[in-house]
Amino acid sequence: MDSAKGAARGDLVGVLYLPPKRIEEEAEITRIQAIEAGVEDGFPFDVESTVEFLFDYQLVFGAALPEGVLGMTARRRVEISAAVESNDGRLRFTVAHEIGHIVLHIPYLEHQKMQTPLFHVERSLIIDERMEFQANKFAAALLMPTKVVSELYGARIRAGDYVRVSEAAAHFGVSQQAAEIRFKDLGILATVSPGTPLGID
Numbered sequence: 164m165d166s167a168k169g170a171a172r173g174d175l176v177g178v179l180y181l182p183p184k185r186i187e188e189e190a191e192i193t194r195i196q197a198i199e200a201g202v203e204d205g206f207p208f209d210v211e212s213t214v215e216f217l218f219d220y221q222l223v224f225g226a227a228l229p230e231g232v233l234g235m236t237a238r239r240r241v242e243i244s245a246a247v248e249s250n251d252g253r254l255r256f257t258v259a260h261e262i263g264h265i266v267l268h269i270p271y272l273e274h275q276k277m278q279t280p281l282f283h284v285e286r287s288l289i290i291d292e293r294m295e296f297q298a299n300k301f302a303a304a305l306l307m308p309t310k311v312v313s314e315l316y317g318a319r320i321r322a323g324d325y326v327r328v329s330e331a332a333a334h335f336g337v338s339q340q341a342a343e344i345r346f347k348d349l350g351i352l353a354t355v356s357p358g359t360p361l362g363i364d
Contacts, residue, residue: 190304207336252338263301
């Protein structure tokens with residue numbers, strides 16, 4: 164992240180735990196800033212242009228990353244594994260996940276380097292897991308904003324309409340699994356009583 168954007172969110176430096184609400188807010192700020200930078204306002208949200216136009220990172224597809232690693236962000240480069248290139252939804256979520264690292268974690272890691280001799284960063288498994296969890300939450304919020312999901316689908320479900328998660332997944336350009344998890348996190352699926360006309364296919 165460049166210095167201007169880093170300064171705007173300097174209060175994130177050193178923060179290892181961010182409440183879900185804060186992550187949602189950071190995702191919405193990022194979406195608004197991306198649109199102001201020239202990224203088209205619509206869905207599926209253009210995460211590729213966001214990486215390049217808003218953050219000025221190089222986006223590299225088909226990267227030879229370690230097994231099990233789908234994306235990696237370092238030295239102003241976002242590298243995406245060839246393993247996800249055949250799945251548009253998974254690829255888009257992976258890019259959004261890496262944007263989450265840029266926004267939420269790069270300031271923290273840069274701060275750690277400045278405070279640690281020889282630029283050695285000690286990162287525990289707990290920190291890594293927390294960062295991955297937060298980046299996933301950020302990606303879901305960036306691709307499927309709470310307000311939009313609630314207005315488009317929550318209202319329909321409450322009105323008794325039949326809504327397929329696959330329909331929402333196609334609208335937001337994500338996998339069905341990602342859409343279902345997001346619906347549950349927002350309480351749209353969890354609060355539906357048995358017999359409510361909601362389809363998951």
